[in-house]
Amino acid sequence: MDNYNYRDFMSQGSSSGARTFHTSQEDADEDDFGPFASPPASYLSASRRHMEHLDLNSEGGAFPNIGSYQAFLQGAATGLELQLPPRAPARRVGAGSGAGRGRGSKTAAGGGRGGRKGSRGGRSGSRGGARLGGGRGASSSGGQGFDNPLDVDAGDEEDDDGTETPSHGTETPSQEEDDSEDDYWDEEDDDREEYDRRVQEFMLRCRKKRRKIIITAAAMLGMYHFDTYMNKGDYRVPTESGFEWVMKTLGNRTSCFNMFRMSQELFLRLHSLLVDSYGLKSTRKMSSIEALGLFLWICGAPQSVRQAEDRFTRSLETICRKFDEVLESVNKLAVDIIKPKDPEFRSVHSRLQSPRFTPFFDNCIGAIDGTHIPVVVPTSLVVQHTGRHGYTSQNVMAICDFDMRFTFVVAGWPGSVHDMRVFKDAIEKFGDKYPHPPEGKFYLVDSGYPNRSGYLAPYKGTKYHLPEFRQGPMPRGKKELFNYTHSSLRNVIERSFGVLKMKWRILLDLPSYPMQKQSEIIIACMALHNFIRESFIGDADFDLVDHDENYVPFTEGTSSDGNVSSIRHGDEDQNMNEFRDWIADGLFSRS
Structure with a gap:
């Protein structure tokens, strides 16, 4: 009788102590199988498959040791020793x-x-x-x-000390x-x-x-x-390099103004300013003078990129890259030059000291209006950029003083947007940069804006624009007289827009650049406009409007025309209406 110890495999699934069972090989029935589990039918021998569906409760007689098995389950803690049959061959795990x-x-x-x-x-x-x-x-x-723990390794006749029992022949x-x-x-x-x-x-x-x-x-x-x-192909050998052409053009006064839209002195002064303060640099292939001449030639003449590629004998990539470099430098200049000279507006401009306007307009600090710049937009944006003029454009709002300098500009709005929406967005979004009128000061606005504190508008429903007075009878009544005087002062913004477009003709038909780049070109042209105006050097385009206050180049109406009906009466300020009536009465009584 051999001893079998189950401590090892019981320790894997239970914490109860090991038990020792005794079995006799002579008493084992060949048709019986181990007491713990029956292996699947695929692993049983043919002689034992008839016991696969054996019901232990109803067929106790067919299971020889059923009584001892039940006694084992019921008396596990009594240390009962059972006679176990030899194991069936089990699947190895x-x-x-x-x-x-x-x-x-x-x-x-x-x-x-x-x-x-x-x-x-x-x-x-x-x-x-x-x-x-x-x-x-x-x-x-x-x-x-x-x-398998359910397998009683009865066929393995091996002693605890590791000795082996030889197998039978x-x-x-x-x-x-x-x-x-x-x-x-x-x-x-x-x-x-x-x-x-x-x-x-x-x-x-x-x-x-x-x-x-x-x-x-x-x-x-x-x-x-x-x-x-x-x-790449071989470098072209030009008969005249771009730098040579720029220097030759600068040497001719007429050619310099026609090609670069400014005199030689202004060109060199602008070049020095951009190089010293705004990051314009020369490169191994192109000098900064040639790059600036390229930029001014494209914006002023205007010329396409392919024309510049042929004129300067450069690749398209070089032309575009140099144009962008100068554009970036000029936009940096715009930050410092498009703003009021005196943020407090302490002085009265000489134009306002005329007997025609003083003392009623002594506190006027400038004019506000919008203009439409033709742009190229994607097909999906054509509708919202098409304004009343019938072409795709940007509605650019600007403020200028009576020196025809731009003091504030907002570009990028679609052409179908009303001026008031651009104006409100400018105040809300750029409030810290916007030149708000000090207490008692005011801007002149057209009929597209409401008459409220800081912004003096004309009488609505009354003849207003200067061409209407020139082509018809002189003003009658105090309202027409006020509108005529108001329009004569406010046309400074229209004349500024006219000089801007006449000098930088790229604004008449912007190329198909990205929309952001088109806006940057508009702002850069305004910066150049201010630079020329502040130089106090004679300029043919500015001289035309300075000698004739009624001369407005490129008159196409303002962006606010036709939108007067959108202004509600409730938007106007009663105090500002009374101030307007006081000016109208004073002008009419003096006439």
């Missing part, structure tokens, strides 16, 4: 290269529970008790594994079952090896395909880079 008690293969002692591929516990190389000699299977990982039924089980696992391993082989082949094809795609994309990218940046 194990995976990978785990070690365990095995039977050894047909040709060699056990080699661990890993088997041939290390993926099956209990393979042919890990069976304990083979026909040629039982033994404890060696472990590839240094540990000891176990069979004849094969027992359990050995035949082991052979059939080995065949089953061999077939399953063959199927898995075939599956693994196909998976590896599939992954290999995927890698090859991905590698081919990467190589093709890299080749195409390399060809594009070579054709675009490397495979």
Whole structure:
């Protein structure tokens, strides 16, 4: 009678102490199986499959040790010793290269529970008790594994001290079952090896395909880079370089004004200012003088980029890059030059000291209006940029003083937007930069704006614009007289817009640059406008409007015309209406 200790496998699933059971090989019934569990039918021998559906409650007679089994379940704590039948061959539990008690293969002692591929516990190389000699299977990982805990290893006649009992010369039924089980696992391993082989082949094809795609994309990218940046034609040898043409043009007074829209002295002064203070630099291929001449020539003449490419004998990329560099420098200049000279507006302009206007307009500090600049926009934005003039444009709001200097500008709004919306956005969004009128001061606005504190508007529904008075009778009544005087002063903003567009003709038809760049060009032209005006150097375009106060080049109406009906009476300030009536009465009584 042998002793079997279950401490090892019980410790895996339960914390109860190990129990010792005694069984006799002579009393074992060949048709019985272990008391803990019945193996699946696929793992049972043919002689035992009839017990798969055995009902222990109704067929107690068919199970020889049923009484002892029930007694074991009910009296587990009494240390009852039972006579257990020999175990049925059970499926080995194990995976990978785990070690365990095995039977050894047909040709060699056990080699661990890993088997041939290390993926099956209990393979042919890990069976304990083979026909040629039982033994404890060696472990590839240094540990000891176990069979299914429900398996009573009765066939493993091995003492606790590690001695082995030789196997009999004849094969027992359990050995035949082991052979059939080995065949089953061999077939399953063959199927898995075939599956693994196909998976590896599939992954290999995927890698090859991905590698081919990467190589093709890299080749195409390399060809594009070579054709675009490397495979360039030879440098053109111009008969006259761009720098030579600029210097020659600067030497001719008329050509300099026509090409660069300013005199040679102003050109050189502007160049020095941009180089010293606003980051304009020369490069190895183009000097800063040539770059500035290129920019002024495109904006003033105006000229297209391809015309500049031919004139300066440069590549399109160089022309665009240099244009952008000068544009950036001039926009930096705009920050410092488009603002009031005196933020407090302490002085009264000489024009307002005329007997025609004083003392009623002594506190006037400038005029506000908007103008439409034609722009090119994407198709999806054509409708919102099309204003009453019938073309796509930007509604640019500006403020100017009576020296025809722009003191504030907002560009970028679609042409269909009303002036008041641009005006309100300018105050809310750029409140810290906006030149708010001090207490008691006011701007002149047209009929598109309400008459409220700080902003004096004309009488609505009454003749207002100067051409209407020139082509008809002189003003009658105090309201027409006020509107005529108001319009004579406020036309400074219209004349400023006229000089701006007459000098920088790129504003008459902006090229198809990005929308942000178009706005930057508008602001840059206004900065150049102020630079020329502040230089106090004679300029033909400014001289025209200075000598004739009624001369307004490019008269196309203001952006507010036709939008008077949108101004509600409730938007106006009563105090400002009374102030307007006081001015109208004073002008009429003096006439």
